[in-house]
Amino acid sequence: MPSPSPSTEIRRARPLLGTLVEIRVDAAGPQAPLHAAVDAAFAAVEHVHRLMSFHEAGSDVSALNREALYRPVRVDAQTWKVLAAARHLSQLSEGAFDIAIGARLQDWGYLPPGPGLIPSEGNWTDIELLQDSRVRFHRPLRIDLGGIAKGYAVDCAIAVLREAGIEAALVNAGGDLRVLGSPQQVQLRHPQNPAFSAHALSLCDEALATSANYYSRRACASGEVSPLLDPRSRQPWLGAASVSVRAADCMRADALTKVVLFAAPEVADRVLEACDAQAYVQNPLEAAA
C-alpha cells in the first residue's frame, strides 16, 4: 500500500507590481501540479499588473489617464471592480482614500512623468463610473491604483490557488499578504528599524497589509516627500508610524492602511467597522513621548 505522500513546501518569487511577489504553497503529492498552480497564480498577478500599472502604456490605467477626460473609456471587468471598490472606500472615508493622486506622485518622482503637466486638484468625485464598465473623468486628473491594486492582485492569486485545490498558501506582495487555510505567523516590521520585527500576528484565511515609509522617503525639489500622500491636503505623509490592517481580503486591507493614516480616528474607526477590519498602529514617537 502506498504511504501517504509527505507535504512539500514550494516557495517562489517574481518581480511584479513594482515589488517582489512571493507565493508559498504547502501540499501533499507530486510537485509538478503545485508548480503549475503557482505559475497560474503568478499569471493572475501579471494580468492585474498589465491592466492596472501606471507605467505600462497599454494598461487600463494609462488609457484612462490619457483619454477619460475626453470620452468614456471602457475597462476590463477586473479594473472596474477595483475602481468600484476604490470609490466605495473614498465615499466611506470622506476622501481619505483617493486614487486621483497620480499627478502629484509624478511631480514627486514616484511615477514616471508625462504626458504634459496637469493641475492636481481633481479628486475621486470627478471619476464617474458609467454603465458597461465605462469610466469618465470630469476634471483633469491621473489615477494611480498603487494603493489598492497590489492587494487585489494578492486576492486574485489566492483565488487561483484555491481553485487549484490548494488548501494552505500564502501570497505576499512586498508586505501586503494573504493567508489561505491554516493559521500562519506573520511578523510586523519595526517602524524604526525594519530589519527587525516588533510584533507577530497569527492569520487564518485573512489578509494583512502595511503602510509605512521607512523604505520610500526621499528628497525632491519641493522638500522631503513620500509616496504616502494625504489626498486632501496633498501633502506627503512623513510620520514615523507604521499602520497595518487586517481584513478578510487584501484589496481592502491595502486601501484601509491609507484610511487609517489620513482619516480622523473616529472616521477611520467607522470605516474599519464597516469593512470588518482591524488596524494596528505602531508609532515610535508617541511611545517615546
Added chain:
Amino acid sequence: MSYSSRLVYLPVAALSVCAPAQALVYMSVEDAQKLTFGEEALTPLALLLSPEQSAAIEKDAGVKVFAGSLRAWKANDGYFFVDAVIGKHDLITYAVALGADGKVRRIEVLEYREAYGGDVRNPRWLAQFKGKQHGDEVQIGEGIQNVSGATLSCEHLTDGIRRLLATYAIAIAQH
C-alpha cells in the same frame, strides 16, 4: 493615545520579537532550468563581453554592466541566464529563460538576501556568501518568517532584467 474597538495602538516593543532580516533560497539553478526546459541538458555558454559590447548594453539598457555576475546556457529552443543584482537593501539572484525567439519565457527569483541599513554593499556582509553554491541553504535565524512591512521597491531587479535582455540582443542574437 486613544483606544477603540477597531484601531489598536501597539506598543513599539524593544527590537526583535524575532529578526525578519531574511536570506532565503527560493529555487536552485537546476530546478529553475528543469521547470522551463524539462529534463533537457543545457550547454553552458561563455559570455565574454568586449568593451564595445558592454558599452552598447549599458547604452541600450541604461544600467551599468558588472563583469562576471552573468552566467548563460543554451537550450535546444532557447536560452537560460542567471544573474545577480544589488539594491539598497537587498541582494537578489534571479534567472531568466528566453525562447528561441528571444521572448521571455520565465523569470524566477532564485535567492533573496536582505540587509537593511546599507549593509548590502559592505564587503564583509557579502563575504559570508562567497563560495556558496546556488541551492545551498543560507538562512539567518530559525525558519523564515512571513513579513508584513512597507513595500520594498525592486527597481534594481527590473533594471537587471533589462540589462540581461540587452545582453542577449547585443552579444548573442546578433552572432
